[in-house]
Amino acid sequence: MNIVPNRGAKISVKNGFRGTILEFLRNSLEKGCFDGILIPMRVPADDSYAWVLVRDKPFLDNANPIAPIVSVQGAKALTSLTRKGGGNFNVAAIMKPCDIRASIELSKLKQVNLEKITLISYDCPGTLEMSNYIENPEESEKIFGSLLDGDVWDDKFTKPICQICDNFSFPACDLHFALLGTENGSIYLIPGTEKGENILDDLGIEYSEDLSNWEKKVIELIKKKEKQKAEKFELVKPTVEGFDNLLKTFANCIGCHNCQSACPICYCRQCYFDSEVSKPNSDFILLRTSKRGGISFPLDRIMFHTGRMSHMSLSCVSCGVCTDACPVSIPVADIFSYVADKTQRTFEYKAGNSTEEPLPMREYRFDELLEIKELVKDADGQD
Amino acid sequence: MGEVKINNFKPKIVGYLCNWCTYAAADLAGASRLDIKPSINVIRVMCSSRIDQNLILTTFFGGADGILIAGCHPGDCHYDKGNYYARRRYALLKKVLETLKLDPERLQLSWISAAEGKRYATVVNEFTERIRKLGPNPINNNSYF
Numbered sequence: 001m002n003i004v005p006n007r008g009a010k011i012s013v014k015n016g017f018r019g020t021i022l023e024f025l026r027n028s029l030e031k032g033c034f035d036g037i038l039i040p041m042r043v044p045a046d047d048s049y050a051w052v053l054v055r056d057k058p059f060l061d062n063a064n065p066i067a068p069i070v071s072v073q074g075a076k077a078l079t080s081l082t083r084k085g086g087g088n089f090n091v092a093a094i095m096k097p098c099d100i101r102a103s104i105e106l107s108k109l110k111q112v113n114l115e116k117i118t119l120i121s122y123d124c125p126g127t128l129e130m131s132n133y134i135e136n137p138e139e140s141e142k143i144f145g146s147l148l149d150g151d152v153w154d155d156k157f158t159k160p161i162c163q164i165c166d167n168f169s170f171p172a173c174d175l176h177f178a179l180l181g182t183e184n185g186s187i188y189l190i191p192g193t194e195k196g197e198n199i200l201d202d203l204g205i206e207y208s209e210d211l212s213n214w215e216k217k218v219i220e221l222i223k224k225k226e227k228q229k230a231e232k233f234e235l236v237k238p239t240v241e242g243f244d245n246l247l248k249t250f251a252n253c254i255g256c257h258n259c260q261s262a263c264p265i266c267y268c269r270q271c272y273f274d275s276e277v278s279k280p281n282s283d284f285i286l287l288r289t290s291k292r293g294g295i296s297f298p299l300d301r302i303m304f305h306t307g308r309m310s311h312m313s314l315s316c317v318s319c320g321v322c323t324d325a326c327p328v329s330i331p332v333a334d335i336f337s338y339v340a341d342k343t344q345r346t347f348e349y350k351a352g353n354s355t356e357e358p359l360p361m362r363e364y365r366f367d368e369l370l371e372i373k374e375l376v377k378d379a380d381g382q383d
Numbered sequence: 384m385g386e387v388k389i390n391n392f393k394p395k396i397v398g399y400l401c402n403w404c405t406y407a408a409a410d411l412a413g414a415s416r417l418d419i420k421p422s423i424n425v426i427r428v429m430c431s432s433r434i435d436q437n438l439i440l441t442t443f444f445g446g447a448d449g450i451l452i453a454g455c456h457p458g459d460c461h462y463d464k465g466n467y468y469a470r471r472r473y474a475l476l477k478k479v480l481e482t483l484k485l486d487p488e489r490l491q492l493s494w495i496s497a498a499e500g501k502r503y504a505t506v507v508n509e510f511t512e513r514i515r516k517l518g519p520n521p522i523n524n525n526s527y528f
Binding site: 251306309 | 435437444446464470472474478482483484522524526
């Protein structure tokens, strides 16, 4: 959770959580708060979801604000929309907390323009694994439906990365649907920024309800997730430590770079690892074998992963699309989440937490990082 | 190939030296006829902040036994603040290597000004000794890296 909000509006639930959110979106579209709504919609083949920018109200009937899978990361859709600037239209984007965190990171990287975008999020129960969903969409919809309607969100069917996600509630968004902590069939709608407050004012929605009930439940769930996270990291640790273990973990890697192209943070138009610089000629490759006796192809698979870790882990929001994208089922997200946790701690930074915190690689302090001992000039080394 | 006896092991170290401070220091060390271990292969860069993480990883996975990045002291950067950014990048990469236990000791960042020829010799010799004790880069024994 970002900052603890203190008041919100109470909305009674009609047609489930999804129906209630859709009803709110329909109203706001009608009243002209937004010109368009970016929302997940089930594809015609019924086996996946796609982001659709909806302008006409009837189209919202097919939309599903709480999609059971992440096919494309929301921040990626938002990048496509606002890469060339915010434009003149007000767009609401209804996204998961991890989509919003990634959007915030991308806005700092100047890939997303949030000026005209209203970010709407909700308490996320987690998502299902893409491969399972595609195999049996109807069954998966049922599982997700019962998970969402359940009193306690049981995460045993969700993605492993969702099971250890402690950022499932109230990111730095404009409006937040507090699905947890409902009582008597109602949910809270919480404004997170002035923009959000203005929208609620325009719609004539009062927001003065006390949220302590919801807060209590969120904190309870965060504690549970933090525990699961610590346990998971203990399991990940031995699989990535040391040359041999790392090699074993990434042994199946086919070098397809799907994890990179699915990742919302890997925004570079040309990645170093796809560039000509990273493709040496045959003489050079043969030279590299002179010590090690042989070399395997595709080249530099471990280097690709370590390079990606050192480039994007500071902005990693642990959304898990990399694992979904991996054709050989390497738990990429668990590993990157583990590394990201370490690197973000080094700079006391939390990816996507707020728009104000600058990116660690964009700023510096004069007297920092002195614990790295070689950096300090040793007395006898001086002239 | 195979086991290399630590005693006979001559480490291969790549040194990325900043043009304005450390490269000049290396020049000075040479002109002053100081003893410098021949293990270091110097690559001159315009600023220590030129060193992208991928450059280090390419060197490391290419088989270098040690990598030295050296630049101006904080506050003395020719470009005003390049070395502060270099320090942050170094800390990030070091953390990644530490987390994966990929011999983070093989990577070093030092501040050596143009006047510190003696310090340049000391840093290079000490770093060489450290790498010699550490042994060859394990990547050189594995054809899958």
